[in-house]
Every structure is written in C-alpha cells, then in structure tokens.
Amino acid sequence: MATASKQEKEITVEDKLKAIYDLQKVNSKIDEIKTLRGDLPLEVQDMEDEIVGLTTRLENYENEIDEYQTMITGKKVEIEESKMKIERYQEQQNNVRNNREYDNLSKEIEFQTLEIELSEKRIKEYKAALETKKEEKAQTAQSLEERKLDLNEKKGELDEIVTETKQEEEKLRERAKKIEGMIEARLVTAFKRIRKNARNGLAVVAVQRDACGGCFNKIPAQRQLDIRSRKKIIVCEYCGRILVDLELANERDEKMK
Numbered sequence: 001m002a003t004a005s006k007q008e009k010e011i012t013v014e015d016k017l018k019a020i021y022d023l024q025k026v027n028s029k030i031d032e033i034k035t036l037r038g039d040l041p042l043e044v045q046d047m048e049d050e051i052v053g054l055t056t057r058l059e060n061y062e063n064e065i066d067e068y069q070t071m072i073t074g075k076k077v078e079i080e081e082s083k084m085k086i087e088r089y090q091e092q093q094n095n096v097r098n099n100r101e102y103d104n105l106s107k108e109i110e111f112q113t114l115e116i117e118l119s120e121k122r123i124k125e126y127k128a129a130l131e132t133k134k135e136e137k138a139q140t141a142q143s144l145e146e147r148k149l150d151l152n153e154k155k156g157e158l159d160e161i162v163t164e165t166k167q168e169e170e171k172l173r174e175r176a177k178k179i180e181g182m183i184e185a186r187l188v189t190a191f192k193r194i195r196k197n198a199r200n201g202l203a204v205v206a207v208q209r210d211a212c213g214g215c216f217n218k219i220p221a222q223r224q225l226d227i228r229s230r231k232k233i234i235v236c237e238y239c240g241r242i243l244v245d246l247e248l249a250n251e252r253d254e255k256m257k
Helices: 002-010 013-037 040-093 099-182 185-197 221-229 246-256
Strands: 204-208 242-244
Touching: 013 099, 013 185, 013 204, 013 242, 013 246, 040 099, 185 242, 204 246, 242 246
Parallel strands: 204 242
Antiparallel strands: none
16 A cells, blocks of 8 residues: 555656547547548448348238238138129029028028129239338338448448457557546546547647647636646646647657657
8 A cells, every 4th residue: 555655646647638639649549530431430320220220111011911911811801702692592493482581582692692703803002002011111121221221331341440450449548547546537537528628539649839729718827837747637727628839749749659
C-alpha cells in the first residue's frame, strides 16, 4: 500500500496532462479507423434486417398459397358432392308418389346447382388471388436474392477494411487501456464524459492563437499562463474541454510519431 501511495504522489499534474493528451490522441486514431469503415456496419445491419423481413414475407406468401390451394381443393370436393346429390335426387324423382315429393326434390336439385355455381365462383376468385400471391412471391424471392448479393458485397468491403485495421485498432485500444491505468479514475471518467458530448470526440485540446482548440473562444492571458504552468487541470469555461499548452501538445505529437 505504501509503495502504491508513493507512486501516486510521484504522478504530477504535468504527467496527468501528458497522459490525458496521449489518451485523446489514441482515441482520435481509433475514431479515424471507425470513420474509415464509415456507415458500412450500419448498412450491413440494415441489409440483414431487410433480408429477415423478406424471408418472413416469403414464408407468409408460401402459407397463403397453400391455403388458397387447400380452399380450391375443398371447393372442388364440394362440387363433386353436390353433383352426386343431384344425381341421387334425379333418380328419386323417377320414383316419387306425388307432386309434393317431386317439387321438394326439384328444390334440392336447384339448391345444389346454386351451390355448384357458388363454389365455381369461389374457385375463380381463389385462383385469381393465388396467381397474384405467386407473382408477389416471385418478386419477393427475386428481391431477396438481390439483397443477399448486395449483403455479400458489403460484407466483403467491411471484412477487408476490418482485416486491414483490426491489428492497429487492437494495439491502440491496449495502449488506451494502459494510459488509463496511469491516470486517476475520476479524471478518466471526466475525460470520457467530455469526449462523449464534444464535437469530433475531442475532450482534450491545445490552446492555439490564444483560443481554445475546440470551440475557438478567446482565452484570457492569465488563464493561458496557468495552463502553461501545468500546475492544475484547467477546462475551457465555454465548452468544458480540458486545455493543454501548445508546447506540450507538440511534444506529445512528436513522441507519438
């Protein structure tokens, strides 16, 4: 515990400023890699979601087509049953004992004839709907194949970029983690919070031409002297970014090169 306390005391404000500036540069390099990938990860995700949607739609069309085919078959069965009933009623008419029985059988024959006509009408409707569904299914299947080809192409582009930059990104992330270990947790948390809300992810900037390198607002001369003294962590009163002097920034940039 005593050794750890001693090491903590040996880390000066200047050391912290250098470390936090280095951390910013490393994170900015990681951001550049992400920018290089651009919107490709999002495009790939959108395409994958679209393919899932098209696949589901295709399955729905297949189910609907099966339903229409089942309904057509059902109506054909009903037609055959009605025809059989008509034949039976016609046979019975030859053996009726009075006009009343004959009329009743005639009504049954008429009813079954109407049932056949209605079933035939339904079959035509189902067949028309079936053809429409088949066309829509074919169009959806074509769209699905096209999107799969597009996805493979985009994935190829993304994989190529990731392969080229993966090793560099891993090294940068390891370096960022190592730098964070040199800085107190409270300062790292503040850095991440500022970075999240700052334009271009810049949480640490140098004073350039008497102004903040982030928001470009003028910094008073006395405050610039305090920044150059490197005795305390100073943030821009306008944008909240951590400020370092240009000499320190140039030194760290040169070292990183």
